[in-house]
Amino acid sequence: MPVSPAIFRTSRQEGVSGTRTTCPYCGVGCGVLVASDVKGNVTVTGDPDHPANRGRLCVKGTALGETLATDGRLLAPRINGAEAGWDAALDLIATRLSQAVAMHGPDSVALYVSGQLLTEDYYVANKLMKGFIGSANIDTNSRLCMASSVAGHRRAFGTDTVPGQYEDLDLADLVVLVGSNLAWCHPVLHQRLMAAKAARGTKIVVIDPRRTATCEGADLHLALAPGADAHLFNMLLSHLADNGHLNTAFLQNVQGLEAALATARISDVTDTGLSPAVLDQFLTLWAGTEKVVTVYSQGINQSDSGTDKVNAILNCHLATGRIGCPGMGPFSVTGQPNAMGGREVGGLANMLACHLELENPDHRAAVQGFWACPTMADRPGLKAVDMFRAAEDGRIRALWILHTNPAVSMPDADRVARAIAGCDFVVVSDAFALTDTARLADVLLPATAWGEKDGTVTNSERMISRQRAFLPAPGQARPDWWQLAQVARRMGFSGFEWASPAEIFAEHAALSGVAGTLGSDFDISGLRGADYEELAPVVWPQAAQKGGRFFGNGRFHTPDERGRMVPVTARLPAKVTQAHPFRLNTGRIRDQWHTMTRTGMAPRLSQHLGEPYLEIHPADAARVGLAPATLAELTSPQGRAILRVMISDAVAPGQPFAPMHWTGETAPSGRVDALVAPVTDPVSGQPASKSTPVAIRPFAAAWYGFAISQRDLMPACDYWAKASVNGGAQLELAGAHAPEDWAAWATKLFGAPPTTTLTDLARGTHRFAIAQRGQLQGAVFVARDPVLLARGHLASLLGAAEGGALAGRPGADQPDPGPTVCACMNVGLNTILRSIAEGDALSLQALGEVLGAGTNCGSCRPELAALLHRHIQREAAE
Structure with a gap:
């Protein structure tokens, strides 16, 4: 996207040209450098000095510069679909929230927030809801990805603390990935792990019912039965105890061994779905390797027994003392850029700010005194699923959704959409007007997006990084913290008078100092006086022992400073039924x-x-x-x-x-x-x-189709899927019933009659193109069976001369690269297969040297390896 150099700010840090900021995607928290050329075009590269990634970026981060266009942005407040001024929108929100509290009590109001918020936004939302409205009905879409890890940590450690650091992946002799497709979901961490494997022979075990891309680099894949993770780690705990691998010295600082062992022994190999030989191989490897890191993610957390699964993993590390020391420990990797920041400010319905406990009256009193608020929530609020149920049955009368799309992302999404639509008053703060959730709002507030937002985020290893603005806010878009503070002030509340996110961060840091005096692990009060603009990435607490790791000294954040092993009665998911097998x-x-x-x-x-x-x-x-x-x-x-x-x-x-x-x-x-x-x-x-x-x-499809178009199309058919291409979009189409007049159908699709038509009634194929002044504006291809075409080639013809488009394939002098495999370097499947077949590239290194494939983020390397493996198998068979 072109950006005027006049508004482009140069970072003062270490003479770097451009802006140092943080990627807005996953919880790895990669640092990025944003720069613009003389024409104002923005480029994004990895920050070589950021400790989380050291210059590495995945393909999503590499493509950030391509996502800055303001097309489709919400540029002004809307009330009931009509544009309105900020004063009218904010006054209406404040009035409706106040009325709900007055008529139905504070629990009739709810905020549903997001790991896309910056910590400062999260802080203001939590302060408003718990301290001034007086309800804990604030929850976050992070509930969908890491709440079980939070609960498991609190049961075992007394607080929601991630014990380790990314550096442990470099130092471990064994890394076990449980329910984590690291190669696709956290590619930069996977690169780091593969580098450790190459440098020092780190063993890798993947535990996942699926054979994912991550398995390609593993020494052992355990294709576990769905949901059997707790059974597996219970069996590991029993194996550790039976074979002399318990750390008796460390266990002096841990309670609950006997009870945990008693329940662990109930699990059996048949529960895991693994063969005894494979199971024994894993148990022996884990037990016999001191420096072991167990990385877990959504495959563990997203379960109806996720907390128990987390504690089954933690039990094994506590029993062996393999925690909080270099190269060892359990490690929860988060899915969102600021899921950790939300946990730090108490953004979950059952947490208080700064890792304090909502149920603890001393903690509540301390926070209430600091905030000088008139009331304080004294019990947990509604968690995400229950929150939307409450909106459905009328207990929630006013709902404010910030930077998330629950009408799509929540389970039972259709019911959630109906609940939002039926709620008395709904506010949605978002950067985009056309989302499934935004369409249901009474009031839409235009929010700033990445590149325009200013604040901090915390990654999976507790590293706080700055997210800096390098673009102006488009239209009337405003930061989320500002929107929340304005509504709070209009509701008559004091304490929301900040002029910048720096002031909010300073207050958050000061509150963490209060929390520190109460024994909380989260204390960043030393950053209160830091230069916010130039704040470098920092792991909290700054003075933590052993380089930022926790619990290696055997001291935990429980009342007696001892860890807790939790007895886990492992169970499998409910059985499938004949109706849903x-x-x-x-x-x-x-x-x-x-x-x-x-x-x-x-x-x-x-x-x-x-x-x-x-x-x-x-x-x-x-x-x-x-x-x-x-x-x-x-x-x-x-x-x-x-x-x-x-x-x-x-x-x-x-x-x-x-x-x-x-x-x-x-x-x-x-x-x-x-x-x-x-x-x-x-x-x-x-x-x-x-x-x-x-x-x-x-699905009984009577026809299948494929279309390209410069215009935004919204087809009327049973199935369609749209994807962006340069200059427009491509669409996959299908329908259960064929139109009587395909030309009329194509005319309706494009909003104008086709200029070129090619029909074969015997084969049931129909091809239509629409051009203006000889340039292709769109084309659609229809057949009785799935349409076989060179899709990438066709997409490249948009805006070019119309001739030849309906052939559906490039000419002989234009090889079809095929579907993209390496998105970083734009290398297609056919190009890769040709290089392999012709003997030009018969290894991953050679593919990188010849084509560039796999040389940037590395997340395509498992797919490249699989293509090479299949070629070698075919060659051997011949």
Whole structure:
């Protein structure tokens, strides 16, 4: 996006040209450098001096400069769909919130916030809700990704503390990845781990029902039965005890060993779905390796027994003393850029600021005194799933949603959308006007986005980094903290008079000092007087022992300073039924983020996997009659979805997988969370997003289609999925009934009659192009079966001469690169296969040297390795 150099600020840090800021995607918290050329074009590169990434970036971070256009941005407040001034919008919000409190009590108001908020935004929201409105009905979409880890930490350590540092991945002799597709979801950490493997022979074990991209670099893959993680780590605990691997000295500082062992011994190898030989290999390796790090993520957390799974892992580290020392410990990696910052300010419904306890009267009194607030929430509020249920049944009368899209991302998403639509008063603060949730708001507030926001974020290893603005706010967009503070002041509350995020951060740091006197681990009061503008990345607490690690000295944040081993009665998810015989696993893909409001703007990020799909085992596909590239219809008691079929033995029979990124704006029938059951962990309240029973059958498509267009199209058909391309969009299409007049259908699709038509009635194919002044504006291809075309080539023709577009393929002098495999270097599948077949590149190193593939973020390297492996197998067979 062109940016005027006049508004581009140069960082004063170490003479770096440009702005030092932090990536807005996952919890790795990578530092980035943003610069502009003489034409004002923005480029984003990894910051070589940021400790989290040392210059590395994944493909999403590399493409950040392509996501800065203001198309589709919400540029002014709206009341009931009509533009309004800020004063009118803020006054209305303040009035409606005050009325709800006066008429129905403080618990009739709720805030649903997001890990996309900066810490300063989060702080203001928490202060307003818990200290001034007087209810703990504030929860965050981080409830969907790491609440079970929070609950497990608090049970074991007395506080929500991540014990280790990223450096432990460099120092460990064994890294166990549990429910974590690190190669796709945290690529920079995966690069770091693979570098350690290459440099010092680090062993890697992946525990996951799926064979993910991360497995390509592993020494051992445990294809665990779905939900059996606690069984596995219970068996590990028993093995440690039975074979003399307990650390008796460290256990003097830990309670609960006997009870934890008693429940652990109930688990059996049959519960895990593993063979005794594979299980023994893992148990022996873990027990015999002192420097072991167990990294876990959503495969553990997103479960109806997620907290117990977390504690089963923590029990093994506590029993061996392998915690808080270089190269060893449990490590929860978070999915959002500021999930940790939200935890620090108490952004969850059951937490107080600065890791203090909402249920503790001394803690509440200290925070109330510091804030000088008239009241203080004295009990946990509604967690995410329960919050929207309360909106549905009328207990919540006023709901404010900030920077998240629950009508898509919550389990039972259709019901959540109906609850939001039926709530008396809904405010949505967002950067974009056209999201599934924004469409349901009574008041829409234009918020600043990455590049315009100024504040701090905390990554998965407790490192606080600055996120700095380098663009002006478009239109009337304003920071979230400002919106919240303005409403608070209009409600008659004092203490919200900040003029900048620096002032909010200083208050947050000062409160953490108060928390420190009460024994909280979170104390950043030493940063209160720091130069906020030039604040360098820092791990809290600054004076923590052993380089920022916790608990290696055997002291915990419990009343008696002893750790707690928790007895875990492991259980498996509820069995599937005859009506819904498949267990659906959901998750992320490599190149997209959440509901794609940002990543969807970068065309190259849609060229790897550009539409919602169902990954299903060949035996299952054969059993229900699914063919490759056709469509599958999935149903659950909650909802329905239509997804493209991808047949693969990377998933086990009965355990299909589907990604969760698509929305009503990009693929209305591909909203996967509409299927997911709203089942939650009883301790953490985190939904179980990886085990929903579903039924699967072929979608009876009468026709399939593919379209490209410079205009934004909204097709009227049973299935469509839209992805950005340079100069426009591409769409996959399908319908259960064929139109009687395809030319009329194409005219309606494009809003103008086609200029070129090619029809073969015998084959049932129809091709239409529309051009203006000889330049291609759009084209659509229709067939009875899935359409086979050179999609990338066709997308490249938009805006070019119309001739030849309806051929659907490049000429002989224009090789088709095929679907993108390496998005960083824009290298297609066909290009890679040609280089392998011709003998030009028969190793990962050679592919990098010849094509550049895999040389940047490395997240495509597992796919490259698989292509090479298949070639070698074919050569051997011949």
